[in-house]
Amino acid sequence: MSLLEELKTIIEHEQSLAGPLVPLPHSGKGDGERTPASDRKPSEMARNTSSPASRIAPSGNAGGDLFGHRPVSEPGAGNSRSAYARIHALIPTESPLHEMNTLEEVEAFVRDNVLIPLDKTRKNPVFGTGNPNADLMVIGEAPGADEDAQGEPFVGRAGMLLNKILSAIRFAREEVYIANILKSRPPNNRDPLAGEVKAHAPILYKQIALIQPKILLCVGKTAATTLLDRQDSLKAMRQIFHDFHGLPLLVTYHPAALLRNPGWKRPAWEDVQMLRERYDQLTGSAA
Ligand code: URA
Numbered sequence: 001m002s003l004l005e006e007l008k009t010i011i012e013h014e015q016s017l018a019g020p021l022v023p024l025p026h027s028g029k030g031d032g033e034r035t036p037a038s039d040r041k042p043s044e045m046a047r048n049t050s051s052p053a054s055r056i057a058p059s060g061n062a063g064g065d066l067f068g069h070r071p072v073s074e075p076g077a078g079n080s081r082s083a084y085a086r087i088h089a090l091i092p093t094e095s096p097l098h099e100m101n102t103l104e105e106v107e108a109f110v111r112d113n114v115l116i117p118l119d120k121t122r123k124n125p126v127f128g129t130g131n132p133n134a135d136l137m138v139i140g141e142a143p144g145a146d147e148d149a150q151g152e153p154f155v156g157r158a159g160m161l162l163n164k165i166l167s168a169i170r171f172a173r174e175e176v177y178i179a180n181i182l183k184s185r186p187p188n189n190r191d192p193l194a195g196e197v198k199a200h201a202p203i204l205y206k207q208i209a210l211i212q213p214k215i216l217l218c219v220g221k222t223a224a225t226t227l228l229d230r231q232d233s234l235k236a237m238r239q240i241f242h243d244f245h246g247l248p249l250l251v252t253y254h255p256a257a258l259l260r261n262p263g264w265k266r267p268a269w270e271d272v273q274m275l276r277e278r279y280d281q282l283t284g285s286a287a
Pocket residue numbers: 034140141142143144147152153154155158159180256
């Protein structure tokens with residue numbers, strides 16, 4: 001059975017038994033995606049009859065949850081400045097990125113400059129790929145060996161799985177935009193260092209400001225903790241739409257983590273169905 005069929009069969013079976021699934025409260029560390037050392041068991045799931053849309057935290061909770069984490073109900077809600085202007089403002093004022101107006105200019109900047117030592121050791125910069133007018137942007141961690149060799153994100157095994165997941169929710173890879181936090185490969189797929197993230201994240205902010213997606217999907221803990229500026233487990237961050245400076249942002253497992261832990265495919269499938277539902281609402285493409 002193909003992976004896609006497997007994902008669908010699991011969820012259809014579960015839903016036929018007792019309706020949609022939501023996770024139990026949980027604690028613990030993240031999935032460890034690109035470093036396979038810390039594989040963990042998938043969380044237990046509890047049954048609930050609410051629809052995915054009802055899992056958006058209620059509005060009126062201006063201060064967010066107990067920890068001050070604010071979910072979002074509408075892009076730009078409660079702030080007159082556009083989400084893209086707010087995200088652009090995250091770029092340090094002295095950065096040359098401020099003056100750039102096209103993705104091509106930004107790509108050339110990434111190609112021609114050494115911002116961190118990894119920019120010297122890489123075979124190719126991995127800028128991003130896909131539709132420059134995409135309404136959905138998928139954000140991963142950093143290039144691996146295949147991506148470094150080809151100069152394109154998510155082209156290895158994890159990338160093949162990402163393509164299947166996108167296809168399962170009716171997206172062609174070419175329809176969305178795919179990028180990483182880091183544009184250069186860390187040696188031996190080690191986790192990105194804080195200084196590397198700090199130096200490269202503004203490139204991603206610029207990509208978001210230029211592409212102007214309506215919704216963001218972070219795959220894996222590094223992308224989520226970087227954008228949400230929050231240290232938490234992946235499981236604590238999924239199943240809710242976060243507010244990334246006015247843009248809805250959903251977090252799910254990294255495809256590499258799903259390859260190591262097939263038990264996470266079911267919750268990932270739940271996440272991406274939620275994503276598709278919200279995307280359809282935001283773009284008016286609901287049937
Ligand atoms: N993992 C990522 O996070 N990004 C890639 O491009 C490939 C693997």
